[in-house]
Amino acid sequence: MLEALALTCIKGDRILFRDLTHAFRPGVLTRVAGPNGVGKTSLLRLLCGLAQPDEGEVRWQGTPLAAQRDAWHRAVFFHGHLPAVHELLSPRENLRSLAAVQGLPHDGAAIDAALGELGLARQRDLPVRVLSAGQRRRVALARLVLAQERPVWILDEPFTALDAAAVAALARRIEARVRDGATVVLTTHQDVEFACPCDTLEPGRFAPRRKAA
Ligand SMILES: Nc1ncnc2c1ncn2[C@@H]1O[C@H](COP(=O)(O)OP(=O)(O)OP(=O)(O)O)[C@@H](O)[C@H]1O
Numbered sequence: 001m002l003e004a005l006a007l008t009c010i011k012g013d014r015i016l017f018r019d020l021t022h023a024f025r026p027g028v029l030t031r032v033a034g035p036n037g038v039g040k041t042s043l044l045r046l047l048c049g050l051a052q053p054d055e056g057e058v059r060w061q062g063t064p065l066a067a068q069r070d071a072w073h074r075a076v077f078f079h080g081h082l083p084a085v086h087e088l089l090s091p092r093e094n095l096r097s098l099a100a101v102q103g104l105p106h107d108g109a110a111i112d113a114a115l116g117e118l119g120l121a122r123q124r125d126l127p128v129r130v131l132s133a134g135q136r137r138r139v140a141l142a143r144l145v146l147a148q149e150r151p152v153w154i155l156d157e158p159f160t161a162l163d164a165a166a167v168a169a170l171a172r173r174i175e176a177r178v179r180d181g182a183t184v185v186l187t188t189h190q191d192v193e194f195a196c197p198c199d200t201l202e203p204g205r206f207a208p209r210r211k212a213a
Helices: 038-047 069-075 090-101 108-118 133-141 164-179
Strands: 002-011 013-022 031-032 055-060 074-081 152-156 182-189 198-201
Touching: 002 038, 002 133, 013 055, 031 038, 031 164, 038 152, 038 182, 055 069, 069 074, 069 182, 074 090, 090 108, 108 133, 133 164, 164 182
Parallel strands: 031 182, 031 198, 074 152, 152 182
Antiparallel strands: 002 013, 002 055
16 A cells, blocks of 8 residues: 655755655555645655655555665656657657566557547657647656556646546546556546546645634
8 A cells, every 4th residue: 555654845944844644555546636736746756756755755565765765766646747758759669668667568559559548549650749739648648558557547637738638538547457456546637427436535634724813
């Protein structure tokens, strides 16, 4: 199980959240919710181990992430909110290098199948700079097809720029992964319904109250 234990996150002179404790249970989708700037992305980065908390720790299967970096790297799949794709490379080239960096399958057949599932078969050899915003997002999201075996998915705004059909298809993919027993943590400002066990975590509820002037 993935656990946040008494996390404190400070940015500049502001405490975003303090003493945030939460168990992210397998087979449950946790939606990290709240308005812009409340600390959702900051929390996701702590959960991934991409940033360190000012206090507290994140544990996976009872062990701090820092004590099992390689095992954690093999267990987690992180989708950041920016489409981490290179403009001059094609979807095929982008997906192959992204998948390789994240330790995901990246042979030609797997790459083409993933791009096909995301509706990018015809665009797979074009430079990404000519693709639409939604198609660029799909290139990065194609990694989800390759990350089917990962027990933890952490997804920051995965629905951004997708059309209605793609939002529905992605929601179904996420639900299936949750029903399969994965731990999924995501943020979205979109009103997406999920037919699987769901939980909500609001980092803003762990923010210190501001004193009245
Ligand atoms: N180095 C920094 N110095 C000061 N403030 C910072 C710094 N880095 C981040 N912040 C602030 O931390 C806050 C939390 O940012 P974060 O990206 O986690 O928010 P979010 O809840 O994901 O927002 P959004 O819904 O807009 O994606 C923001 O108000 C941001 O301006």
